[in-house]
Amino acid sequence: MVSDKKLDQMDTLIDEFRMRVKDSSQRAAYSDVFDEATLMALYDLAKKGYIDALGGTVNTGKEANVFHAISKKENMPEIAVKIYMISTANFNAMKEYILGDPRFVGIKQSRKDIILAWAKKEFKNLMRAREAGVRVPDPYITKRNILLMEFIGKDGIPMPQLKDVEMTREEIQHIFERTTEYMNLLYCQAKLVHADLSEYNILVDMNNMEPVIIDMGQSVLTEHFNAETYLRRDVTNICRFFGKLNIQVNENEMISNIKEDKK
């Protein structure tokens, strides 16, 4: 339950930073899920002009909540606000992906520090993926446990996950090929393995039936001690999904295909 005190705090902050919350019933949802430090970080982002209006919930997960928001950035009017939950995130599972990453050597291993590093890690991974030519949400800024990025969707409605899209044969084939191409670019150019790739973490842009890869917090550098295991798991997931849709798949062939530097 949301305490009156917290709702009051929320109102004060809204007034103080002149941040517009589009739907007033959302206020309770926000105060329910955010601790004070997260609220402050959110309002700091609003004050600095990164968030103009906070909209509705896109997804409530165990690890993170995703909200829709309007930004002031010209080329990125709609943004997704992904907030990692410090209290409920599966911190032991997260550790494995952070500790083998040379970009995060020497970080403190407290719950809080791991989760704060996680948001930064997702930001960096999205940036690397994007630079390698993989279609991902364009990362905007990260602060504390909050990541702002391009909203994949329109007018607050997110594009669907691959698992929910009805496709023609040609579209299935195209998305399969594009996904393999992206896995290759990730591996050979960005030097990353997604490590949680499946029909859940691929959105489909319905305007052009192109896949958009999301959720890269757990993605690791190819030099990570478990990178090969994660790559095989990704390939298994992708082959299982497309195999069921009658696409000819061969896991070993796909792995060598991904690792082949086509530059």
Ligand SMILES: Nc1ncnc2c1ncn2[C@@H]1O[C@H](COP(=O)(O)OP(=O)(O)OP(=O)(O)O)[C@@H](O)[C@H]1O
């Ligand atoms: N940039 C985005 N634009 C539009 N929708 C998004 C964006 N990022 C995430 N979403 C939506 O939020 C959902 C959850 O996001 P994501 O996969 O990044 O988080 P998660 O940690 O896996 O959360 P969960 O544990 O609930 O799966 C996605 O499946 C998608 O529907």
Ligand SMILES: [Mg+2]
């Ligand atoms: Mg996900």
